[in-house]
Amino acid sequence: MAKFLILVGSMNGHALMAAKGAAAMITKLGHHSEIVMEHDISQLTCDKDEIILICSSTAHQGQVPDNIYPLYLGLDNQRVDLTGKYYGVIALGDSYFPPTQFAMGGKLLENALYSCGAKRIGDMALMDAQQVDNHALAAALWTQEWIAKVETFALADGQTKSEEAA
Numbered sequence: 001m002a003k004f005l006i007l008v009g010s011m012n013g014h015a016l017m018a019a020k021g022a023a024a025m026i027t028k029l030g031h032h033s034e035i036v037m038e039h040d041i042s043q044l045t046c047d048k049d050e051i052i053l054i055c056s057s058t059a060h061q062g063q064v065p066d067n068i069y070p071l072y073l074g075l076d077n078q079r080v081d082l083t084g085k086y087y088g089v090i091a092l093g094d095s096y097f098p099p100t101q102f103a104m105g106g107k108l109l110e111n112a113l114y115s116c117g118a119k120r121i122g123d124m125a126l127m128d129a130q131q132v133d134n135h136a137l138a139a140a141l142w143t144q145e146w147i148a149k150v151e152t153f154a155l156a157d158g159q160t161k162s163e164e165a166a
Contacts, residue, residue, distance in 0.1 A: 002051055002150065004033040005043060009056035009068030009105055014135045015092050018127065019055040021136030022090065025143040039071035041080055051150060052087035052118065054109045055139065058094075062101030064108050075112035083117035086153070088146050090139055094129040103127070122149040 004026050008019045019035050026033040033053075036043060044052065059065040064072045074080070091106020103126050110124060125142040132138045 002031045003047065003049065004031060004053050005047075005050045006033055006035045006053045006055055007039060007043075007068065007071065007109075008035060008037050009054070009059075009065035009072075009109065010037070011057050011059050011065045014129070015055050015057040015065070015090075018090050018092065018135040018139035019053075021139035022053060022055060022143040024136070025140040026147065029144070029147050031147070037067060039068055041071060041074040041078065044075075044080060044082060044085065048084060050085075051121075052085060052113065053090070053143075054087060054106060054113070055090045055092075056106040056109055057092040058101065058103055058105035062097070062104035064105045068105075068109065072109055072112055075109075075116055080116050082113060085113075085118040086121050086150070087113050087118050088121055088124075088150070090125040090127065090142065092127045092129070092135070096130060121153050122146050 006019045006023055008016050010016045023033040023035055056068060057065055089106050089110045091103035093103030095102055114120065127135060127138055
């Protein structure tokens with residue numbers, strides 16, 4: 001059973017709905033998840049085996065939502081060592097806005113995690129408000145496919161580690 005830390009950056013509740021859909025699928029597939037709206041950098045380093053799932057909307061004109069901004073700033077400024085941590089990203093946006101702003105909240109958080117040494121598993125989910133009505137369902141469906149990649153990746157990574165130990 002894997003553990004997932006779901007970090008939510010939300011402006012109007014859509015990212016939280018997506019996070020709840022993802023968490024429901026994670027539980028259905030036999031894993032554990034925790035949804036966090038109040039963020040602290042130490043949450044990312046306290047359990048080395050916990051997999052991070054970012055679920056973030058986009059604020060203002062392509063920025064990280066206010067509630068997750070301190071975490072983003074901490075990652076960007078402190079360069080926390082997240083080597084060995086894995087993550088996925090569900091980025092919400094609206095294609096009505098220019099491409100330089102679309103889903104940028106999630107993309108900025110993804111870049112910050114990557115810059116700190118974490119490894120993304122699978123593709124980022126990009127949810128366009130022009131196409132997605134049910135964020136919980138869309139996130140659950142994406143998470144179902146993502147979990148299969150997480151399990152495959154973890155198995156391959158575990159084999160690599162055990163081969164190195166031999």
